[in-house]
Amino acid sequence: MISALTTDLYQLTMAAGYWRGGLLGSATFELFVRRLPDRRPYLIAAGLDEALTYLEELRFLDDDRAWLRQLPQFRQVPPAFFDDYLRTFRFSGDVWALSEGTPVFANEPIVRVTAPLPEAQLVETVLLAVIGFQTNVAAKASRVVEAAHGRPVVEFGARRAHGPGAALAAARAAFIGGCAGTSLVEAGRRYGIPTSGTMAHSWVQTFPSETDAFRDFSRLFADSAVYLLDTYDTLRATQRLIDSGLKPSMVRLDSGDLDALSRQVRALLDAAGLRETKIFATGDLDEDRIAELVTAGAPIDGFGVGTMLSTVADAPALSAVYKLVAIERGGEQLGVIKLSPGKSTWPGPKQVWRVMENGYAIRDVIAAAAEPPIANALPLLERVMTNGRRLAPSPSLVDVRARCRRLVGTLPASMPVDISPALEDARLNASRYTSKRDAT
C-alpha cells in the first residue's frame, strides 16, 4: 500500500488551504504527456491498475496525521483539518482513462480525474509517477518487440531498475508492451507473467570446467536449461557443450559480436545435429541493435533486454503533467488554462477520438468531452471509477498485452493528432477571459 504521505508537500498545504477556504467543490484534472520522446512514434498507456488501487486504498493513518501536524508549515492549520478532514479522507472522485495497452500521443489525456478539489490535487504526485513510468516502459517495450519481428523478447532489467518497486512495475509494463516474459520472479508471482532465466557467469566460474558446469545444470533443469557460452570463450564453450552430449534446448550469447558469433555457434550446433537448439542473445540490447541483428539475418531466436526496458535509458522521464482543466465556481464548471510560456493547455474535460478507416487508425481528434461523437471514430477514454470505486476489475494482463499488439498494428507511421474546432475556440475564449481578468 502506498502511504498517503507519498506526495509532494505542496499538495498537502494546498489541501489545507482549500479545506480552510471551503473550496471543496469539484475540479477536473487531466494527466497527459506534453511531447513524445525522440524516436518514439507513440506511447502505450500503462499503470492504471496500480493507480486505481492507490485511489481506492488512500487513507491518512493515525501516524500519518500525527507526523503531519507537527511540521512547522502546518502550525497555523486548525486541528480539525487533521482530526476531521484527513481522518475521514477518502478519494471519492470519478476517473476516466485509456485502457492499459492503448497507444497514446502527445496532449491526449491518459487519465482524467474529477473530484473535490483537495482530493483531485493530492493524488497528482503518485498518479504521475505511476502512470508516467509504466507508460514509458510499455512504449519502449513495444518498440523493442516490433524490432524483434516476432522473436520473443524477455525483460531482464530488474538489477538496473530504480529499486525493487520500479523493477516490478517495469516487468508488468514491459509485458503489456509485448514482452514475452520477465526474469523477475516476483513479477511472475504477482502478475502471472511467464518467468524465464538462464545461468550466470558465476555458475560457470564455480565449477572446475565449463563442461562440469553445463552437466551439473542439466541434471536439475534438463528441458528448461539455457547454457551461457561467453564466460571464457564462446566458440570453445559451444564445442564443449556439444562434446558433453547434452541436448540443449537453448544457449545464450552475452558479449562480443553477436551477429558473427550467432552464425558461428549456429554452424557448430547444426553440424553436431543440434538444429533444434535455439540461440538467445543478451547484452546492452535495444530496438536499434535488435533491428540490425534481425535485418542482417543473424540466427538469433530470442532477445533478453535489460536496462533499456527497466530504465528506458534513452528517455527515462516523460514530460507527463497533471493539469487542472475545470473547476466548479458558483455551481458551474469553468474551464481553466495555464498561460506559462511553452506550457499552455486546453480548457475543460476532454475525450480522445481515434478515427478508423478499413481497420486502420488514420488520425486522432482531441475534443471537448461534451462534443457529439465523431464519425467513424472510437472514443478512447472510458469511465473506470465512480465515487472512488472501480467499476470493473482490470482485464487480464494477457488480454491487455494482446490488445496492445493488435492496436499497435493499426497505427500509421506517424499519427496526426487534431484539436477539435470547439476545443480551439474554448482555448481562445479562456485566454480572453484570463487576459481580461489579468487587467483587473
Added chain:
Amino acid sequence: MISALTTDLYQLTMAAGYWRGGLLGSATFELFVRRLPDRRPYLIAAGLDEALTYLEELRFLDDDRAWLRQLPQFRQVPPAFFDDYLRTFRFSGDVWALSEGTPVFANEPIVRVTAPLPEAQLVETVLLAVIGFQTNVAAKASRVVEAAHGRPVVEFGARRAHGPGAALAAARAAFIGGCAGTSLVEAGRRYGIPTSGTMAHSWVQTFPSETDAFRDFSRLFADSAVYLLDTYDTLRATQRLIDSGLKPSMVRLDSGDLDALSRQVRALLDAAGLRETKIFATGDLDEDRIAELVTAGAPIDGFGVGTMLSTVADAPALSAVYKLVAIERGGEQLGVIKLSPGKSTWPGPKQVWRVMENGYAIRDVIAAAAEPPIANALPLLERVMTNGRRLAPSPSLVDVRARCRRLVGTLPASMPVDISPALEDARLNASRYTSKRDAT
C-alpha cells in the same frame, strides 16, 4: 519488506543447483561500477542501509515457496530444497562496504559479500538495484549541489521518479549527495529529511485572481508560504504580490528566462522594500543550467531540481555489476575471474585505499584485501555485517550528508585509480590458470 522472490529467476535455479550439488561453501562477490557515466568525475556510495535491512530480513515465506515449487523450471528439484533449505534460509554472510556518502570510482568495490555460495548469489539482483540506483542519484545530487555554490538545492522529483519506491529512495540519496531537502513528505517522515513545498499553478488557477490566490495562501502559511509567479505572467504577478501588501519570505519562478526574470523580479521586490524576499527557481534544471545561472550572477537564492535527480536523466543506469571474485574449493579460497571481452575482472577480495596528502585525496589504490596497509592511505571498505547481522546502526543521515560534502571537497578534479602490483599479478596468474583449464 522486499519479498524473497524479488530476484532474477536464474538466482533461484542456480541456488537449487548449488544446493543439489552440495556447493554450499563460501564465495565472495563484489559490487562495483565498470565505468563512470560521462561528465561524472565521481560517484557517491549510497543505498547500503536499505541493502543491509534487506539482507537481515530476507526470508522465504510459505507463499513464496509454494509459488516457486509449482514453476515448470523447478519440476525436477527435490522437495527438500523448498521444505528444508528455503524454509530455513537466512542470509548468514559477512559484508564489507563503503560508508554511505563516500566518493567512489570505477572498478572500486562498493560492497563485498562473503557468504555460502547460494546466499551470496541470490541477493545480487536487489543489491544491484538498490545500491546502483541510490549511488547514481547521490552522485548526481552532489554535482548539482556543487554547481549551486552554496545556494540550497531541494529535490522535487517524486512525480517523475520510476514509481513511489524510487521516489523515496531518490529523496534519501539526493539528501546524502548534499540536497537541503525534498518535496516528498514520506521521505521527510521516514528519513527525517527537511520537507519543503510551494504552491502549484492549480492553486492560482482556482481563485478568481492571483491576488486572491496569494492572500488566501498567506492566511494559513504566512511565514512558510512560497508564492508561484508564472501561472499567467511573472512580472505582473510580482507586482500583484507587492500590491497585496503581503511580506513574502520567498517567491518561485518556474518558466521563462530565469536569469532575466530573476533580475526583474529582484528589482521589483527591492524597489518595494522587499529585500528579504528570496527567489527560488525551478523548471528542468540540472547542474549545467544552475552553473550558468550562478556564473551569470542571477539573483536566485535556491533551486528546486526534479527529473534530473529522481531519474538521473542523463545517465539513468550505472554499469554496476556484482561479480564472483573468490570461491571456496577444496577448503581453499580461490580467486576467480571472467574473461568475456570488455568485461574481465580482477580476482579475489579487495580493499580500496585512498592516499591522502595534506588533507587532500591524491589517488586511490585497489589492492588485494590481504595486502598490508598502504602508507598515508585510508582503507575505505569496512566490515558492516557479520553472520548476517549488522554490526552497528547506520549513522544519521545528516552526518552522512555532512561527511559526503567534506569528502567531495578533498577530491582532485580527476582521480587517479591504480591497481596494486600484487593484484595485477593475481589477474595474470588467474588468466594463465583459466587458459590452461580451457585447454583441458
